[in-house]
Amino acid sequence: MTESYLQNLFAERIGGRLYGKSQAIYKFEKIKRAKRAALADHPGDEIIDLGVGEPDEMAFPEVVQQLCVEARKPQNRGYADNGDDVLKQAAARYLERVCGVKGINPETEVIHSIGTKAALTILPAALINPGDCVLMTVPGYPVLGTHATYYGGLVHNLPLRDERQFLPDLESVPAAILRKAKLLVLNYPNNPTGASATPEFFAQVVGFARRNRLVVIHDAAYAALVYEGQPLSFLATPGAKDVGLELHSASKSFNMTGWRCGFVVGNELLVKAYGDVKDNTDSGQFLAIQHAAAYCLDHPEITGKIAAKYSRRMDGLVNVLLNAGFKARKPKGSFFLYVPAPKAAVTKNGVRIEFHSAEEVSQWLITQQLISTVPWDDAGAYLRLSVTFAARDPADENRVLQTIADRLALAQFEF
Numbered sequence: 172m173t174e175s176y177l178q179n180l181f182a183e184r185i186g187g188r189l190y191g192k193s194q195a196i197y198k199f200e201k202i203k204r205a206k207r208a209a210l211a212d213h214p215g216d217e218i219i220d221l222g223v224g225e226p227d228e229m230a231f232p233e234v235v236q237q238l239c240v241e242a243r244k245p246q247n248r249g250y251a252d253n254g255d256d257v258l259k260q261a262a263a264r265y266l267e268r269v270c271g272v273k274g275i276n277p278e279t280e281v282i283h284s285i286g287t288k289a290a291l292t293i294l295p296a297a298l299i300n301p302g303d304c305v306l307m308t309v310p311g312y313p314v315l316g317t318h319a320t321y322y323g324g325l326v327h328n329l330p331l332r333d334e335r336q337f338l339p340d341l342e343s344v345p346a347a348i349l350r351k352a353k354l355l356v357l358n359y360p361n362n363p364t365g366a367s368a369t370p371e372f373f374a375q376v377v378g379f380a381r382r383n384r385l386v387v388i389h390d391a392a393y394a395a396l397v398y399e400g401q402p403l404s405f406l407a408t409p410g411a412k413d414v415g416l417e418l419h420s421a422s423k424s425f426n427m428t429g430w431r432c433g434f435v436v437g438n439e440l441l442v443k444a445y446g447d448v449k450d451n452t453d454s455g456q457f458l459a460i461q462h463a464a465a466y467c468l469d470h471p472e473i474t475g476k477i478a479a480k481y482s483r484r485m486d487g488l489v490n491v492l493l494n495a496g497f498k499a500r501k502p503k504g505s506f507f508l509y510v511p512a513p514k515a516a517v518t519k520n521g522v523r524i525e526f527h528s529a530e531e532v533s534q535w536l537i538t539q540q541l542i543s544t545v546p547w548d549d550a551g552a553y554l555r556l557s558v559t560f561a562a563r564d565p566a567d568e569n570r571v572l573q574t575i576a577d578r579l580a581l582a583q584f585e586f
């Protein structure tokens with residue numbers, strides 16, 4: 172086939188003339204392929220999917236009902252642009268009631284997002300010039316860094332390691348990087364490590380940002396999913412509003428991933444800049460969805476029920492993994508369990524399989540034991556297991572957990 176001239180038109184940021192020609196297969200595609208192969212080899216068997224990064228249930232019925240009511244209102248039909256007052260005010264109330272953050276001005280310090288992911292793509296446009304550096308944690312959710320590089324920015328990775336409770340070592344950033352750095356992106360409770368931040372760490376972050384003239388973006392997509400106590404907002408830290416923003420989302424807190432709604436809150440000038448770029452990017456989320464999300468923010472007990480389910484499942488999964496020899500520790504929040512990957516597995520008939528990466532372990536677990544996990548090799552070899560696996564009720568959860576235990580018992584793991 173002759174090549175179309177279109178092949179020469181792609182931007183360098185997505186590969187330029189080579190766009191679409193790479194043979195590289197990315198992690199999630201490899202997982203999908205391994206699942207297909209496993210099902211072909213074991214027709215009729217069930218893959219236990221611990222790789223899913225989103226809730227297994229739909230939004231609560233009262234929230235769906237709220238959406239229906241709001242969708243029928245003619246005044247909600249049009250472009251929402253940067254939103255009306257309903258979600259902004261609910262967000263300010265939520266931050267005070269749920270996170271203890273007082274004094275958020277809903278008019279100037281909150282604007283909705285079409286999900287956190289959208290906000291993470293918009294913010295670099297407001298802040299990054301060519302050559303500016305973004306400090307990002309790895310392993311992590313790379314979206315902001317990807318967009319920063321689209322604008323000619325650079326990413327400096329801060330590894331998250333167990334010995335530092337998966338908090339980045341801010342003092343490790345070289346002076347030359349700090350001179351170019353403009354943004355520090357954090358996410359707690361963290362995907363994929365499940366780790367939580369502490370007020371002391373956030374206080375250190377505010378000081379670090381002030382000293383080095385950085386903007387802090389705290390991605391709080393999992394903030395509300397805590398197993399005990401109150402969610403920790405970065406904005407509860409003295410001085411945080413002078414240096415940064417926090418991104419909240421209805422996706423995980425209220426089982427609303429597909430609804431695409433969240434909010435950006437914090438420093439007035441930064442919120443304004445986000446709003447200005449957003450205005451040139453999207454026309455706002457449907458007001459009926461924003462209003463249903465606002466209803467949720469006034470009903471945080473919904474998140475309480477969701478978190479209680481994850482906590483119960485997490486207890487079960489930690490037990491199963493400990494019994495199989497894994498080093499598993501229940502996190503304080505999120506739905507992710509992050510465990511060191513085994514170095515080898517010895518099967519019942521004495522065959523020893525050595526693993527050189529978490530990815531190899533993950534592929535083996537899918538194809539040989541029909542258990543799907545997500546591997547991370549960025550800062551040590553780890554597996555991420557999510558308790559959002561499909562199960563109808565607590566009895567079904569126990570069946571799934573028992574199945575995982577039975578399958579893992581088919582091999583002995585070495586670490």
Ligand SMILES: Cc1ncc(COP(=O)(O)O)c(C=O)c1O
Nearest residue numbers: 286287288312358362392420422
């Ligand atoms: C750390 C993190 N941030 C943001 C998102 C995206 O959230 P939203 O659905 O609000 O766009 C995810 C989704 O997996 C995530 O893991």
